[in-house]
Amino acid sequence: MQTLNNVHEQFAEFFKAEKLKPFASLVLKKLGEGHICLDLKEILNGEIEFPSLYHSLSEMENDLIKEPLVSTSIDNKQPFVLFKSKLYLQRYFVYETIILKRIQVLINSESVDFTYRIELINKHREFIASLFSSDDSREGLSADERIDWQLVATILGLLNNFTIITGGPGTGKTTTVSKLLELLKRIDPNIRIGLAAPTGKAAMRLAESLQGDQPTTIHRMLKTIYGSIHFKHNQQNPLKYDIVIIDEASMIDVALFAKLLDAIGPETRLILLGDKDQLSSVEAGSLFRDLCQTQEKVNSLSSNKIDLINSFIANNEAKLTDNFMSDKSANPLSDHIIELKRSRRFDSTKGIGKFSRAIISNNSVEIEDFLKSGYDEQIHIDTKYSPDIFREFVKSYEAYIQEDDIRSALNKFNKIRVLCAVREGKFGLYHINTAIETLLNAEGLIDSQTEFYMNRPIIITKNYYDLGLFNGDIGILRPDSNNILMAWFEDSEKQLKAVLPQLIVESETVYAMTIHKSQGSEYDEVLIVLPDHEGTHILTRELLYTAVTRAKLKVIIQSSENILLSTIDRTVKRASGIKDRFNDSIQNDLWACN
Numbered sequence: 001m002q003t004l005n006n007v008h009e010q011f012a013e014f015f016k017a018e019k020l021k022p023f024a025s026l027v028l029k030k031l032g033e034g035h036i037c038l039d040l041k042e043i044l045n046g047e048i049e050f051p052s053l054y055h056s057l058s059e060m061e062n063d064l065i066k067e068p069l070v071s072t073s074i075d076n077k078q079p080f081v082l083f084k085s086k087l088y089l090q091r092y093f094v095y096e097t098i099i100l101k102r103i104q105v106l107i108n109s110e111s112v113d114f115t116y117r118i119e120l121i122n123k124h125r126e127f128i129a130s131l132f133s134s135d136d137s138r139e140g141l142s143a144d145e146r147i148d149w150q151l152v153a154t155i156l157g158l159l160n161n162f163t164i165i166t167g168g169p170g171t172g173k174t175t176t177v178s179k180l181l182e183l184l185k186r187i188d189p190n191i192r193i194g195l196a197a198p199t200g201k202a203a204m205r206l207a208e209s210l211q212g213d214q215p216t217t218i219h220r221m222l223k224t225i226y227g228s229i230h231f232k233h234n235q236q237n238p239l240k241y242d243i244v245i246i247d248e249a250s251m252i253d254v255a256l257f258a259k260l261l262d263a264i265g266p267e268t269r270l271i272l273l274g275d276k277d278q279l280s281s282v283e284a285g286s287l288f289r290d291l292c293q294t295q296e297k298v299n300s301l302s303s304n305k306i307d308l309i310n311s312f313i314a315n316n317e318a319k320l321t322d323n324f325m326s327d328k329s330a331n332p333l334s335d336h337i338i339e340l341k342r343s344r345r346f347d348s349t350k351g352i353g354k355f356s357r358a359i360i361s362n363n364s365v366e367i368e369d370f371l372k373s374g375y376d377e378q379i380h381i382d383t384k385y386s387p388d389i390f391r392e393f394v395k396s397y398e399a400y401i402q403e404d405d406i407r408s409a410l411n412k413f414n415k416i417r418v419l420c421a422v423r424e425g426k427f428g429l430y431h432i433n434t435a436i437e438t439l440l441n442a443e444g445l446i447d448s449q450t451e452f453y454m455n456r457p458i459i460i461t462k463n464y465y466d467l468g469l470f471n472g473d474i475g476i477l478r479p480d481s482n483n484i485l486m487a488w489f490e491d492s493e494k495q496l497k498a499v500l501p502q503l504i505v506e507s508e509t510v511y512a513m514t515i516h517k518s519q520g521s522e523y524d525e526v527l528i529v530l531p532d533h534e535g536t537h538i539l540t541r542e543l544l545y546t547a548v549t550r551a552k553l554k555v556i557i558q559s560s561e562n563i564l565l566s567t568i569d570r571t572v573k574r575a576s577g578i579k580d581r582f583n584d585s586i587q588n589d590l591w592a593c594n
C-alpha cells in the first residue's frame with residue numbers, strides 16, 4: 001500500500017479544488033516514481049491509499065471531469081488531462097501523444113515507398129544473401145534461435161520507416177545495424193546517417209562497434225539550446241538524415257523520446273536498438289519497453305513479409321512459420337518490432353546467459369539451482385557477504401594502478417567494476433567506495449588522505465559542455481608532465497584529454513558505481529552488491545538483469561538468498577497509456593487530439 005508524502009501534498013495545495021487535491025498529489029508522486037500518469041484503476045483496486053472511497057472508475061472519472069482544471073483533450077490547456085481512466089499532467093500527455101502520432105506518421109508513410117523498396121531488395125538479393133551466408137551450425141538451438149532474426153530485422157529495416165530491434169546482450173543488435181548500413185550505403189552511397197545513444201559512454205561503445213560512422217549523444221544530435229528544455233531540431237526543423245539509428249533506446253525517458261521523434265521527419269527512417277528487459281530511464285517513462293509490449297507476441301509479421309523473408313532462407317528448418325503471422329489490423333506495430341533471440345556472447349545453457357534469462361523470466365527452479373551450488377564458471381553467488389571475496393575482487397584494481405601508460409590504465413580500470421543497487425547504507429555506494437579506498441590504502445596502492453589523489457577514479461555527474469565532458473564520463477587522476485595532478489579521460493575518438501580536477505567538482509569516486517549509471521557500459525568482471533535488508537522498491541529483476549548483463553566473463557553477487565529471490569520476484573511496472581492508445585488507434589479512436 002502506498003501513501004502520499006508532504007512534497008506531493010504541498011504541490012496539490014496549489015489547486016483550490018478539494019476533490020482534485022489528492023489526485024494531483026498522486027500524479028506528481030507517480031511521476032517521481034517513473035510513471036507517466038496515474039492509473040485510476042490502482043486507486044479503485046486499493047493499491048494506493050486514497051482519502052475518498054470510490055466504487056467504480058466512472059464515479060471517479062465523473063468527479064474529475066467536473067473539475068475545471070481537468071481536460072479530456074490535448075487541445076485545451078488545463079494542467080491535467082483525463083484519458084482512458086488515466087490522469088496525466090498535461091505536458092506528459094502531450095509527450096505521449098507526440099510519440100504515438102509521430103510513429104503513426106512514420107508507419108503510414110511507408111506505403112508510398114513500399115513497391116520501390118521491394119524492387120531494391122530484389123535488385124540486391126545476392127548481396128543481402130551474402131551478408132547472411134553464415135554456415136554456423138544450428139544444432140542444439142531452439143526453434144526460435146534457429147531463425148535468423150538478424151536477417152528478418154535487416155529486411156524490415158530496409159522496408160520500414162520505423163523499426164525496433166530488441167535483444168539481450170550479444171544477440172547482434174549492432175551487427176545487424178552494421179549490415180543494414182552496409183546495404184543502405186550500397187544502395188545509395190550518399191545516404192545521410194545519424195547515429196546516437198542516450199549517454200556519451202553508450203555512444204562511444206557504438207563508435208567502437210560501427211567503424212566509419214561517428215555516433216553522438218541524442219542531446220548533441222538534437223542540438224541543445226542553452227538554458228532551454230527545447231532543442232534546435234524539432235518538427236519545424238527536422239534532422240537532415242535519411243536514417244537515424246539510436247542505440248540503448250531503453251534508457252530514453254518520455255520527454256527526450258518525444259523530442260527525438262518530433263525531430264524525425266517523414267522522409268527519415270528511424271531504427272531504435274535496445275534491450276527491452278533492461279532498466280528503464282531514471283526519469284519518467286519506459287517507452288521502449290511499452291512499445292515492445294504493444295505486441296501480445298514478439299516477432300509478429302504479416303504474411304507478405306514472411307513470404308519475402310523466407311525467399312532468402314534455403315534451410316526449411318530456419319524458415320518463418322505461420323506461428324509468426326499476425327493480423328495487422330489487430331496489431332499496429334507488427335512488422336516493426338523484432339527481437340533477436342540468439343546470443344553470440346553467452347551460452348544460454350550455463351553461466352551469464354542462463355542466469356540472466358532465469359532472472360528475467362523469474363525462473364525460480366533455475367535460480368534455486370544457482371543458489372544451491374553458489375558457483376558456476378561465470379556466476380558466483382556469495383550469500384555471506386564474505387570480506388575475503390570482496391577484498392580479492394577489489395585487489396584486481398591493482399592492475400590499472402600499476403600501469404604507467406594512462407590510456408592503458410583507463411582501459412584496465414574499465415575492465416572491472418563493483419556495482420551497487422543503492423547509494424546509502426552499509427552496502428550502498430558511498431560506504432562501499434570508502435571500504436575500497438580503505439583496502440587499497442592498506443595495500444599501499446593509493447594514498448587517499450586528500451580529496452584529489454593519484455589514481456583516484458572519478459565519474460562526472462553533470463554535463464560540462466565547455467570542457468567537452470559529460471555525465472557518466474570516467475577518468476583517473478594522474479600527474480601531467482609538469483607534475484600537476486590532472487583528471488584524464490578518453491574521448492570518443494580515443495584521444496586523451498586532461499582537465500584540472502578542481503574544474504569538475506560535480507564528480508564522484510567510482511571504484512563502485514550504481515547499477516543505473518552502469519547502463520550502456522560493459523566490463524569483463526563485475527561484483528554486484530545488494531543491500532542486506534528489504535524495503536526498497538528499487539530492487540527489481542530489471543535492475544539485477546541489467547547488472548548481471550554488464551559482465552562479459554564473470555559475475556559475483558553479494559546478497560542474502562531472501563533479498564536475491566525477492567529482487568527477482570519484483571518487476572518494474574510503469575503506468576503509461578502507450579499500449580492502450582496504440583490498440584485503440586486500430587478502432588480509429590485517434591488519440592482524441594491533433
Ligand SMILES: Nc1ncnc2c1ncn2[C@@H]1O[C@H](COP(=O)(O)OP(=O)(O)OP(=O)(O)O)[C@@H](O)[C@H]1O
Nearest residue numbers: 134150167168169170171172173174175176344345
Ligand atoms: N550472425 C553472427 N554470426 C557470428 N557472430 C556474430 C553474429 N552476430 C553477432 N556476432 C558476434 O557476437 C558478438 C555480439 O554482437 P553485437 O555486439 O552485435 O551484439 P549486441 O546485441 O549489439 O551486443 P550488446 O549490445 O550487448 O553489446 C560480436 O562479437 C559479434 O561479432
